[in-house]
Amino acid sequence: xxxxxxxxxxxxxxxxxxxxxxxxxxxxxxxxxxxxxxxxxxxxxxxxxxxxxxxxxxxxxxxxxxxxxxxxxxxxxxxxxxxxxxxxxxxxxxxxxxxxxxxxxxxxxxxxxxxxxxxxxxxxxxxxxxxxxxxxxxxxxxxxxxxxxxxxxxxxxxxxxxxxxxxxxxxxxxxxxxxxxxxxxxxxxxxxxxxxxxxxxxxxxxxxxxxxxxxxxxxxxxxxxxxxxxxxxxxxxxxxxxxxxxxxxxxxxxxxxxxxxxxxxxxxxxxxxxxxxxxxxxxxxxxxxxxxxxxxxxxxxxxxxxxxxxxxxxxxxxxxxxxxxxxxxxxxxxxxxxxxxxxxxxxxxxxxxxxxxxxxxxxxxxxxxxxxxxxxxxxxxxxxxxxxxxxxxxxxxxxxxxxxxxxxxxxxxxxxxxxxxxxxxxxxxxxxxxxxxxxxxxxxxxxxxxxxxxxxxxxxxxxxxxxxxxxxxxxxx
Amino acid sequence: xxxxxxxxxxxxxxxxxxxxxxxxxxxxxxxxxxxxxxxxxxxxxxxxxxxxxxxxxxxxxxxxxxxxxxxxxxxxxxxxxxxxxxxxxxxxxxxxxxxxxxxxx
Numbered sequence: 037x038x039x040x041x042x043x044x045x046x047x048x049x050x051x052x053x054x055x056x057x058x059x060x061x062x063x064x065x066x067x068x069x070x071x072x073x074x075x076x077x078x079x080x081x082x083x084x085x086x087x088x089x090x091x092x093x094x095x096x097x098x099x100x101x102x103x104x105x106x107x108x109x110x111x112x113x114x115x116x117x118x119x120x121x122x123x124x125x126x127x128x129x130x131x132x133x134x135x136x137x138x139x140x141x142x143x144x145x146x147x148x149x150x151x152x153x154x155x156x157x158x159x160x161x162x163x164x165x166x167x168x169x170x171x172x173x174x175x176x177x178x179x180x181x182x183x184x185x186x187x188x189x190x191x192x193x194x195x196x197x198x199x200x201x202x203x204x205x206x207x208x209x210x211x212x213x214x215x216x217x218x219x220x221x222x223x224x225x226x227x228x229x230x231x232x233x234x235x236x237x238x239x240x241x242x243x244x245x246x247x248x249x250x251x252x253x254x255x256x257x258x259x260x261x262x263x264x265x266x267x268x269x270x271x272x273x274x275x276x277x278x279x280x281x282x283x284x285x286x287x288x289x290x291x292x293x294x295x296x297x298x299x300x301x302x303x304x305x306x307x308x309x310x311x312x313x314x315x316x317x318x319x320x321x322x323x324x325x326x327x328x329x330x331x332x333x334x335x336x337x338x339x340x341x342x343x344x345x346x347x348x349x350x351x352x353x354x355x356x357x358x359x360x361x362x363x364x365x366x367x368x369x370x371x372x373x374x375x376x377x378x379x380x381x382x383x384x385x386x387x388x389x390x391x392x393x394x395x396x397x398x399x400x401x402x403x404x405x406x407x408x409x410x411x412x413x414x415x416x417x418x419x420x421x422x423x424x425x426x427x428x429x430x431x432x433x434x435x436x437x438x439x440x441x442x443x444x445x446x447x448x449x450x451x452x453x454x455x456x457x458x459x460x461x462x463x464x465x466x467x468x469x470x471x472x473x474x475x476x477x478x479x480x481x482x483x484x485x486x487x488x489x490x491x492x493x494x495x496x497x498x499x500x501x502x503x504x505x506x507x508x509x510x511x512x513x
Numbered sequence: 514x515x516x517x518x519x520x521x522x523x524x525x526x527x528x529x530x531x532x533x534x535x536x537x538x539x540x541x542x543x544x545x546x547x548x549x550x551x552x553x554x555x556x557x558x559x560x561x562x563x564x565x566x567x568x569x570x571x572x573x574x575x576x577x578x579x580x581x582x583x584x585x586x587x588x589x590x591x592x593x594x595x596x597x598x599x600x601x602x603x604x605x606x607x608x609x610x611x612x613x614x615x616x617x618x
């Protein structure tokens with residue numbers, strides 16, 4: 037009877053996951069969807085703890101340990117999630133994703149030792165049941181994917197908060213491919229032949245998978261980090277599904293595969309927005325090589341600077357100002373200052389709108405989240421197509437720390453790595469003010485011709501400070 | 514080959530679930546507006562935290578003298594909880610901001 041209730045719990049869990057994901061795709065229902073999925077998760081977890089029985093009908097024990105671990109995880113998780121700044125959200129997601137991957141890898145290690153210890157007397161010499169091979173396969177798949185996801189997420193996390201720098205060496209693609217082939221070869225060897233020293237092979241696979249995760253993310257530039265995190269997210273989904281296979285547990289299976297599939301689609305959608313193929317990202321080619329040639333070509337051109345007071349005058353007497361927020365705004369935490377500027381200008385009768393590029397910031401939708409935090413009204417945020425239609429009637433475009441998403445090279449320069457990426461056509465406006473910290477190229481490492489165009493003037497400095505000074509200047513007018 | 518077919522037969526239910534879930538996963542988020550990409554990714558991230566159930570089973574099955582399983586299982590439950598709780602809370606925080614936006618409208 038208890039088993040049936042557990043089945044019901046898992047059924048509820050699976051349905052809430054699907055429902056939750058569906059509702060998350062709609063702004064009106066998103067929050068409720070998240071809560072529903074969370075509720076389903078709680079039911080599935082409690083059901084497992086109290087109702088799970090193994091084949092022999094034994095219930096789980098070690099309740100003290102389980103609840104202790106859950107308590108620790110809950111406290112740390114809640115604190116971390118509540119404390120994290122809005123701007124640091126992407127790396128937090130990456131971090132939590134890594135935790136899930138590590139969890140899957142640990143399960144695989146324990147289960148491997150389980151079969152290795154209990155079955156080992158007849159494990160590698162005599163009779164190997166087909167079932168054991170199937171289980172071994174799933175354990176190893178879970179181990180590899182979980183470890184890659186964990187190590188990769190940690191590197192992505194480090195990169196996003198600036199602790200890890202881009203790093204690549206010559207022939208790294210080949211090194212990565214060879215590494216992957218070695219891992220797959222060892223896995224095939226372990227499953228197919230089940231050697232005497234199987235645990236050495238097993239831990240070698242574990243170690244190499246971690247290494248692969250590191251080298252997989254290392255050379256990839258920050259511009260691709262959202263794609264990488266999304267991809268690793270779907271990896272962890274698959275790793276979770278391996279656990280579902282292992283325990284014949286339907287809720288793990290549905291949840292894992294659901295995320296695996298949805299995450300893969302999301303990854304592809306992001307790739308499309310940046311005009312990069314998934315294969316290209318996977319091999320990790322977006323390192324120093326393609327950008328090296330392009331960086332030095334035009335960097336010596338002349339640009340003109342604009343003073344704060346001039347910028348203040350230009351903006352106060354404009355009819356329509358379009359703000360293009362980018363990564364620089366996020367780093368400087370300037371979203372509140374940005375909203376203040378908007379209110380001030382509106383009070384002077386200037387129409388202010390925001391042009392949001394789909395991949396501006398560090399994740400798709402990142403800018404929307406940030407500006408929402410600062411109470412910027414929803415209908416002021418224009419998506420790229422809308423914004424491009426409105427640029428011709430715009431007097432001043434204020435670019436705040438965005439670079440690649442307004443780079444005209446994406447339209448004109450076929451040799452540019454971002455060629456073909458849809459961009460915001462800021463040049464259609466009457467004038468463009470670019471706020472950047474320096475003339476250094478943007479995250480993709482490519483020079484931006486826009487800065488040297490006659491319509492463009494530069495306003496150097498940290499986005500937050502510049503905005504605050506600008507507000508001061510406008511008030512004094 | 515024979516063993517492979519046997520394996521498929523033995524696990525056909527699971528294989529059906531996998532195939533159907535792949536389509537459900539793609540279908541369900543097919544029309545998500547780009548505004549919601551970050552919360553969606555975060556929400557999906559929390560859902561794969563369901564891996565914690567495996568960790569709980571590992572932990573609950575471990576014998577009292579099997580320290581390897583106990584320690585690794587304990588660690589796995591902590592990490593899995595982090596994934597679940599952190600994931601859902603972060604997603605809620607993000608979406609809370611969208612909500613606030615809509616009410617004055």
